[in-house]
Amino acid sequence: MIYGLIGEKLGHSYSREIHQELGMKSYELYELEPGQVEDFVKRPAVSGLNVTIPYKQTVMPFCDTLSESAKTIGCVNTLVRDGAGKLHGYNTDYDGFIYMLRRAGIDPRGRKVLILGTGGTSLTARAAIRDLGAGEIVIASRRAGKEETEGDGDGGCIVRFASYQDLAALHGDSEIIVNTTPVGMYPNAPDSLISLADFPDCQGVADVIYNPRLTGLLHQAAEKGVPYTDGLPMLVAQAKAAEELFTGRPIADEELERIIGTLRNARENIVIVGMPGSGKTSVGMAAAKKLGREFVDIDRVVEEREGRAIPEIFREDGEAVFRAMEAAVIAEQGKRTGIVIATGGGAVLSEANYLPLKQNGRIFQITRSLDQLSTDGRPLSDRNTLKEMYEQRRSCYRRFADEIIENDAAVEEAALRLIAAFQGTRE
Structure with a gap:
């Protein structure tokens, strides 16, 4: 049986260590080129996989079923093969993202939220923030043209798209900022896409990057005394949810903080x-x-x-x-x-x-x-x-x-x- 993580570059992944802490001793990392993904995923020996950049959408056509969250979000980060050989796709990043925000005391309810990036993690963040009751969501993209309005989402949440050059002028009143891009990730720290000086109403910052612990964006939040979180709690929480799908056994929530502490201490x-x-x-x-x-x-x-x-x-x-x-x-x-x-x-x-x-x-x-x-x-x-x-x-x-x-x-x-x-x- 094969359990592990697939992605393009996994040299600095913590996933093997996390899943081993959760009890999956055979969990491995598999770096794949785009042309190798389909054949690997369709191997009968594959029992459970996590999926990371850039294959979270690539694997969707290979799934026999998709969870409601995977369908809604439009990407998959967990694959499970059942006893009949059917492959099921899930999105446990959703669970991890919500855990990360709650752990940091960042509440999007009724607030204007700015999400940096448009990839698979951005889709997950957008769905979670909408479901948590955000008042307005702005998606920032390098390729976005003039600002557009997508329409009312669930609960009346307006979703807008904006280019980075327009953010300070048009969306400087954003109250929560989420970075879902790799900007600022090792080894390119402390790069940052924005300056928090342009967002005086900011009340919370989340960065899905976990290496380094303090990105350039999070450093700015710390200096301003704004609640912030790196991506490690999200990574551990989504792994717990995935492990439960792999094995069918529940894992105590207390394990999350134990593993986060273990990883912090070691690194x-x-x-x-x-x-x-x-x-x-x-x-x-x-x-x-x-x-x-x-x-x-x-x-x-x-x-x-x-x-x-x-x-x-x-x-x-x-x-x-x-x-x-x-x-x-x-x-x-x-x-x-x-x-x-x-x-x-x-x-x-x-x-x-x-x-x-x-x-x-x-x-x-x-x-x-x-x-x-x-x-x-x-x-x-x-x-x-x-x-x-x-x-x-x-x-x-x-x-x-x-x-x-x-x-x-x-x-x-x-x-x-x-x-x-x-x-x-x-x-």
Whole structure:
């Protein structure tokens, strides 16, 4: 029996891990070219499949029956073969999308909702939002011409179509924004199709992307204090619904939060900032070893790539050149998941470094009293300037850090504090 996920590019999919957590140990990923889809789906050995981009509509003609939600939405993300060999198509993304919104406290009822994108996930979002009682839905597309009115949907919900260039001018009063496009997805973070500054009435943002955790769009929502959600809760909830169809057995709703927490814990980075000599590297290395994670020291990566020590880079090229090198490495490493990252003491001086570090991580400031800070091999540190440097950077550390960890005793003790804080901060 074959169970798994079919799609075109699945290198960063979480589906195998989710279904294994749900009890399906034989679940696999199958990357298929367009010409391979029909033959694969029609294999008698296929018992159950999830379907992702770009085949959610491709598989519909191969189904013997379609669920009402699949018919209404116009796409399928779950296939189940029964004992008679018949193939049935379902849309469990619908269930997952509603769970994601409710979990984040985002309620479309009576509100104007802007959906970015027109693909299969957009169709699902549109149906779910309509059924949740939205007052008006605007679908944004790169190919849309002038604004059109599709007509009254169920419950009197007006559905309109608009081009991206018209959004701010014509639909700046949108109250909930949903991104169903791949814009902002790894490795192209933190790209975003829109600026929330153009939507002053926004009261909620949902992005179906789950890698990175904090897309450019969600970062804007977080900065504005607007409720937001990434796509991981949707992914897990739709997988639970699909698994129930595969096996015919109910799964407790409590499993959803357990699996979301497990995935968050495994993939979220631990990011360490702090003054030079505060113990970022030693504490980070100790924590990484205990957790079985890779440790990345941003300063060391710069040195290895340049073939020079940092004091030499400062002396020969100046601080500005070093900061540009540092920023490039941070942008690269911040896209990774499940690692421990220690930054240089001055990385917080550039606001541009915040989102690359935050997108997949929780940021911790390691602190130590100034008279205990090491100054050896640090081009900007000496005993006479440390206090001045700290005063200059204090607000920057506060801006970046989610939590403070004191390193006032043994390194092992600080590492344990860091791990405890990290593992205790699930959402």
